Amino acid sequence: MPQSVHHSPSAAPDRVLFHNTSDTVPVLRLRGLHNSRLAPVTLDIPAGECVAIVGPSGSGKSLLLRQIADLDPGQGSAELDGRDRMQMRGYEWRRQVVYCQAEAGWWDDAVTAHFADLDAARVIAQRLGLPAAKLDAQVLELSTGERQRLGLVRALLLKPRVLLLDEPTAALDEQATALVEQEWQRGMQQGSSIVLVTHNQEQAHRMGHRGFRMEAGRLEALWT
């Protein structure tokens, strides 16, 4: 029986899930990162690599992404390109380690208001299969899948070093999912890294250079 995520997994010894064995500095380095609901995670993610995480609902997958993005209080260390999180301002870290939640927040009725560079947004939106007119729409007029892709456009425009994706294609059909995955591949070819949380096992295997399962706040390696 899986244990409840509400016990205190942080009391468990740190488990080394993957250490970078090459001389190159990983894009993301986690050392014993944990909080009251997450057991310590030690993980290096090199440039151009995707780590896929699956696991039951409520097991702590989103909590881990939030912890990596430094959105919640926690312990342990995180480094980006060899630079410790503590040496950076929160916004500086989060501009490069971008948490893309399943349903992005929208603070204006107009889609355009969410994009500083509309031309660049249109280019990426088109690659994700979104008609150009969607950028001129009202947020309320968009379908869930359109909102999801526009949320991803917002994240991609930041040119993140690490993209933390939380159920990013849950509302998309196969064709749109393929376009989105192509865009992630493009980002990885340019040296960014991805942590992908998904309930779609096939997607996890398609995208994940390594795969993990979250169970009651603990990350277990599936394939490496």
Ligand SMILES: Nc1ncnc2c1ncn2[C@@H]1O[C@H](COP(=O)(O)OP(=O)(O)OP(=O)(O)O)[C@@H](O)[C@H]1O
């Ligand atoms: N701020 C919070 N306060 C209390 N409990 C929380 C808080 N945030 C998350 N939890 C709990 O922690 C557990 C893990 O939540 P999390 O959102 O990480 O699950 P998940 O694995 O991403 O699930 P899903 O696949 O359904 O998205 C859940 O039981 C959730 O209710």
